[in-house]
Amino acid sequence: MKPPQTSSAHVLIFPCPAQGHVNSMLNLAQLLALRHLHVTFLNTEHTHNRLTRFADIESLLARYPTLRFKTIPDGLPEEHPRSGERAAEPLLSLKVHGKPLLRDILVKEKVTCLVADGLFAKLANDMAEEVGVATIHFRTIGASCFWTYFWAPYLFQSNELPVTGEEDMDRIISTIPGMENLLRCRDLPSFCRPNRAKGEPIIPLETIVSETHQTLRARAVIFNTFDDLESPALFHLRLRFPTIFTVGPLHLHRACRAPTATNTKTSNNSMREEDTSCMAWLDSQPLRSVIYVSFGSITTMTRESLLEFWYGLVNSKMRFLWVVRSDMITAGEGKDESVPAELVEGTKERGLMVGWVPQVEVLAHKSVGAFMTHCGWNSTIESVVAGVPMVCWPYFADQQVNSRLVSDSWKVGLDMKDVCDRNVVENMVNDVMVNRKEEFLQSAEKLAILARKNVSEGGPSYDNLDRLIEFIELISQ
Numbered sequence: 515m516k517p518p519q520t521s522s523a524h525v526l527i528f529p530c531p532a533q534g535h536v537n538s539m540l541n542l543a544q545l546l547a548l549r550h551l552h553v554t555f556l557n558t559e560h561t562h563n564r565l566t567r568f569a570d571i572e573s574l575l576a577r578y579p580t581l582r583f584k585t586i587p588d589g590l591p592e593e594h595p596r597s598g599e600r601a602a603e604p605l606l607s608l609k610v611h612g613k614p615l616l617r618d619i620l621v622k623e624k625v626t627c628l629v630a631d632g633l634f635a636k637l638a639n640d641m642a643e644e645v646g647v648a649t650i651h652f653r654t655i656g657a658s659c660f661w662t663y664f665w666a667p668y669l670f671q672s673n674e675l676p677v678t679g680e681e682d683m684d685r686i687i688s689t690i691p692g693m694e695n696l697l698r699c700r701d702l703p704s705f706c707r708p709n710r711a712k713g714e715p716i717i718p719l720e721t722i723v724s725e726t727h728q729t730l731r732a733r734a735v736i737f738n739t740f741d742d743l744e745s746p747a748l749f750h751l752r753l754r755f756p757t758i759f760t761v762g763p764l765h766l767h768r769a770c771r772a773p774t775a776t777n778t779k780t781s782n783n784s785m786r787e788e789d790t791s792c793m794a795w796l797d798s799q800p801l802r803s804v805i806y807v808s809f810g811s812i813t814t815m816t817r818e819s820l821l822e823f824w825y826g827l828v829n830s831k832m833r834f835l836w837v838v839r840s841d842m843i844t845a846g847e848g849k850d851e852s853v854p855a856e857l858v859e860g861t862k863e864r865g866l867m868v869g870w871v872p873q874v875e876v877l878a879h880k881s882v883g884a885f886m887t888h889c890g891w892n893s894t895i896e897s898v899v900a901g902v903p904m905v906c907w908p909y910f911a912d913q914q915v916n917s918r919l920v921s922d923s924w925k926v927g928l929d930m931k932d933v934c935d936r937n938v939v940e941n942m943v944n945d946v947m948v949n950r951k952e953e954f955l956q957s958a959e960k961l962a963i964l965a966r967k968n969v970s971e972g973g974p975s976y977d978n979l980d981r982l983i984e985f986i987e988l989i990s991q
């Protein structure tokens with residue numbers, strides 16, 4: 515189907531103000547603008563300041579004449595950390611302060627379709643309904659986790675929830691349709707746990723579940739996934755949500771449809787300064803010899819945990835590239851602040867630690883052999899696209915589910931959840947990089963081929979994007 519040359523639709527895209535959300539929703543914005551839809555991307559002022567500093571917003575605007583940005587305050591003081599345990603506060607604040615601002619923008623800008631982050635589901639539904647604008651939800655998590663959130667109330671009804679304590683964590687959850695016997699209690703989203711990880715942003719399970727069920731009120735839901743990756747969950751979701759658009763992996767989809775986007779800064783939609791020196795370092799390493807280590811934009815850990823990873827990596831004798839964000843370490847129990855000499859030596863010899871990298875490019879580099887990841891959905895799907903096996907150390911939210919998919923459904927890596935021990939790190943790194951390398955690589959390469967097929971002409975994600983654009987045109991009339 516030929517795309518329309520101009521469109522009367524005006525789409526407002528409203529992401530939760532966090533890297534993993536802005537990132538994938540901005541990829542969608544570009545894909546819509548590429549097809550001449552008028553798109554306004556609504557950021558908080560804080561997020562937008564970071565994006566304009568570290569991503570190349572100017573060239574993005576030059577490339578897409580129908581794309582523009584608008585900002586609103588998040589209602590928090592400038593000095594608020596917006597990270598760690600308090601990372602969810604901008605979202606919570608927006609749910610209150612954002613209401614009149616969103617309503618105003620919908621009306622004044624003559625928006626015809628609101629594509630809202632599903633974390634704002636109720637706010638978006640209420641405001642859009644009030645002013646008569648059609649709403650579509652976008653979920654930055656995978657379909658399997660969304661389905662698990664949706665199913666959580668039924669887990670209480672069947673007495674599979676609550677999780678009673680540590681001794682209960684290996685119990686199998688058997689009644690999630692399509693995911694029967696896949697998850698143990700420890701693989702459920704972290705919001706189902708009786709105890710939270712240190713420093714984890716606090717969001718009650720009830721809030722997550724009720725926002726998920728709000729998506730029943732939306733006209734459609736968009737996922738940054740592809741049908742071959744999550745077919746069991748998608749099959750069951752489609753029985754409840756008749757209009758689902760799987761258009762992912764979005765970063766690959768965008769790169770395929772807009773292949774001139776070669777500028778690294780723009781292509782990553784990064785909200786932090788990228789240390790690109792790591793690319794030259796990677797260039798000088800042998801083929802598939804490096805384990806790339808990163809725990810995303812929100813994860814925090816104690817100094818003790820950091821040292822366990824460090825020892826594990828150094829003792830594995832593998833080369834490693836490790837992203838250690840300046841806001842990653844939380845206060846731990848340890849009194850000794852000095853770094854053991856063998857770690858410094860081991861790092862000098864085989865490792866590189868940096869503050870933030872162009873992750874998609876790093877994963878695509880020929881010297882990267884595996885990814886030690888927290889399994890944020892973006893990181894997971896970026897690794898899938900690159901065909902890179904994973905060692906998973908999930909932190910919170912959907913990551914517990916994602917890491918189970920990696921290890922037990924897709925079989926493209928190992929899951930070390932709930933353990934932070936130097937011996938386990940060493941052994942798993944060696945298993946993925948050496949002992950079981952071929953097995954994991956083969957499965958990872960198969961998935962990567964499927965990902966590419968899905969966003970290529972005639973593939974389901976490719977076709978779904980066309981259908982999504984037609985749908986937006988239709989509901990905008």
Ligand code: UDX
Nearest residue numbers: 534654655808810811812837870871873890891892893
């Ligand atoms: C969070 C959740 O963890 C995630 O599951 C949810 O779907 C979105 O919000 P985050 O924890 O930051 O996000 O993880 P992730 O989803 O993996 O997103 C991190 C993004 O930052 C990825 O796109 C990754 O490419 C990028 N990144 C990370 C960099 O560009 N450079 C880095 O050095 C590290």
